[in-house]
Amino acid sequence: MKQRTAIALGLALAFGTGAAFAQKAEVIHWWTSGGESAAVKELANAYKAAGGTWVDSAIAGGEAARSTAINRIVGGTPSTAAQFNTSKQFHDIIDAGLLNNVDEVAQKNGWDKWLPAPILNSVKVKGHFYAVPVNIHMPAWFWYSKAAFAKAGITAEPKSADEFFAALDKLKAAGVVPLAQGGQPWQEKILFDAWLAHVGGSEMYLKIYRDRDAATLQSPAFKSLLVSYKKLKSYTDAGSPGRNWNDATSMVISGKAGVQIMGDWAKGEFQAANQTAGKEFGCFAGFGPKSPYIIAGDVFVFPKTTDPAQIKAQHLLADTFTSPATQVAFNNKKGSIPIRTDVDAKGMDICAQMGIQIMKDTSRHLPNPEMLISPDVSGVMQDIVTKYWNTNQSADDAVKALVLAVKGG
Missing domain, CATH: 3.40.190.10 (Periplasmic binding protein-like II)
Structure with missing residues (x-):
């Protein structure tokens, strides 16, 4: 009995509890500059606070990171989540049936109600949410x-x-x-x-x-x-x-x-x-x-998997990334503005405040x-x-x- 208990304890220490291990997430992204690194830590910290284990896979350069993510998806060793821009960059992967949707999280949190139309049209494809947006960038x-x-x-x-x-x-x-x-x-x-x-x-x-x-x-x-x-x-x-x-x-x-x-x-x-x-x-x-x-902006997509543990991790990422507190903390460091308007943005700088105010005028979108x-x-x-x-x-x-x-x- 003592031997079996010791083995069980050893496994628990090696792999973590069932809940924590179930929510282990490898995240591919290209945020490697000083400001970007500070920002992505806010996402990682929020995910850890929600009970998850964050495995950071930073790859310098957007094209290199996207290529790595796609190659791993096609090769059968996908990450839990991968960064893309808010665009059509990941639509071919959707068409190939290689992404999971996060409809459950989107519906629970009402994404349809508060996402700006250009972002909604990018992440919601054929009636399903295949990506979680994390920010609104204005590239000009x-x-x-x-x-x-x-x-x-x-x-x-x-x-x-x-x-x-x-x-x-x-x-x-x-x-x-x-x-x-x-x-x-x-x-x-x-x-x-x-x-x-x-x-x-x-x-x-x-x-x-x-x-x-x-x-x-x-x-x-x-x-x-x-x-x-x-x-x-x-x-x-x-x-x-x-x-x-x-x-x-x-x-x-x-x-x-x-x-x-x-x-x-x-x-x-x-x-x-x-x-x-x-x-x-x-x-x-x-x-x-x-x-x-x-x-413009950034999103994370969720490679196809039937592993219940990875699906739970994907849903926890989507839920955590879009929470009001995470949105403010991350975008404060990233330089972008939140994807939602129901956040307390009083502490954000004057440039962010300007962007948030402009976003209220849909004619300028x-x-x-x-x-x-x-x-x-x-x-x-x-x-x-x-x-x-x-x-x-x-x-x-x-x-x-x-x-x-x-x-x-």
Whole structure:
């Protein structure tokens, strides 16, 4: 009897109690920068507090992390959950029948009632919830150094493209790198999308991404926008090619650069550097009070499994990630804003408060491109944009390539 008891105790110590072991979750994600690491710890801590065991699988780079997750799903050794963007990136996996849904959790917590339409349309497919959204990112924020602006004599945030170029000229004259830009294809595409939304406006943006309208791409207005987009490159520095996004953010944090156009995940880097919004750095979400607000973000999907223990873990992850307390704690560190409006956000910074206020105006909501086009078409368009940015290709030739891309989608 004593021997059997000792064996049972040994197993309990090795594997944990049944409840804890049942809720062991391996989570694949790509959050590896300083601000991102601080944020994902909030998710892990919340899951642990709910009784789960978190197994962290951080893989640097979104594409690498997604590829690893998909390869493991197809290979029969899936993680409990895996990060994707709020987009169509994971819809092919749904079509292949390789994901579990979390309808039970979504229905219990009323996701249909409070998720913004663009996010709901991404995570709810064919009537089932296949992903849990954890945040709302806006990938087209302007972040600026207060010290750099003061040095350049800039006293007000630009309210138009012309005013923005004038501010960049002042920064250059003051010996500051005007625009901190990471020279990687996805960053060049983010800059293009930001410029398209803020300068071209919602109508042009939707005509291109939602309607795939060749006439809009061939219009003088779009060609003019392409030319002004390319003009931005003249305000970057020689070290831009190949630079990581967080290294570009560090340039603004140190005052070496004046502005970065980047998603609100950049704010996590300012916070990690102990800087405060409105004090050392400023933020604005676009030109003017009615500028479009591109809705993006991150979700976690749940690879197919029939193991009851893993299904319980998946449901606990979905439940924990969307709880009001977790939403505030995580998004405070991540730089994003909560996916729900019924949270106490009074303690969030002024940039987050601005985003939350903007989200109340649904007329400003704009789905991110990957919610509207397939990953294949998105990849082709990114290649076209980065070629145009980095070569002497004419705007006319870039237009021709973009027309072929949207027709192919």
